[in-house]
Amino acid sequence: MPTAILFSQQTTAPEQDYPRAERKLQGNPLRTTWNHFTNSTGEIYSGVWASEAGSWRIEFAPDEDEFFCVTEGRCRVTDEAGVVYEVAVGDSLVMPAGFKGVFEVLEPMKKYYVIVERKSN
Secondary structure, eight states: OOOOOOGGGOOOOOEEEOOOTTTEEESOOOEEEEEEEEOTTSOEEEEEEEEOSEEEEEEOOTTEEEEEEEEEEEEEEEETTOOEEEEETTOEEEEOTTOEEEEEEEEEEEEEEEEEEOOOO
């Protein structure tokens, strides 16, 4: 039987990475992910993500959406049309499938995330 997952009680090993060289714009921020949940079909991921200050280009696949809520620090997301979204502690943002733009961490930040990646049948 499935059970609920309380993030604060998980001992998830962190995964660390840096923006890919071709996407990096400013700095070389270390990014850390604690993925606490992946559903049985591999379509939903949820956990905690943290990053040092810096910026990079982002591009979501046509079948991938992300919701996130900032718990520490702040960031700026700028879409391809130049629309700027300032996101701080307590703010939430959805980046829909196909979203392209720039993700800039203004102050070291942490966020809860949920990513939905629809699999084709």
